[in-house]
Amino acid sequence: MSADLTISRRALLVGLAAAAVTASAFPSVAEVLPKMTVAKDPNCGCCGAWIEHVRKAGFPVEVIESAEVSRLKVRLGVPQALASCHTAEIGGYVIEGHVPADAIKRLLAEKPQAKGLAVPGMPVGSPGMEVGGVEDDTYDVVLFGPAGQTTFSRYRGTQQS
16 A cells, blocks of 8 residues: 555656646746737838737737828827837737837836837837847837826847846
């Protein structure tokens, strides 16, 4: 009878070890991210590269191609000075331009009172704007809303600085 108990213990330990390895390989239910809807001009290539960046970070993405993205920006309250080439909506926030995925995750976790995040223009090295052989720009991710604008984070390329 003790042999059965020993095998049972071993099986339990092996099973627990396998479960720990499996759990670390897959995201937990708490890490499931909300769907992002991205509006982009059908002729813009860098938008597609940014979409791949956020998909690789775990965001499910729906893409809407439209030549009228400017109208969406106005409707969503994106300040003209913060405008870029594509506009996304996620979790009640607006994401304008080449915002790094980890900044979006932080926004969703912290839930600040704001309209959204923006990376104005198209900084070299920002997600989707990588250019081989060219030094990455340092740029701000701007939190914007009724209370104004403030720097949410600063990046050099895709790395927070």
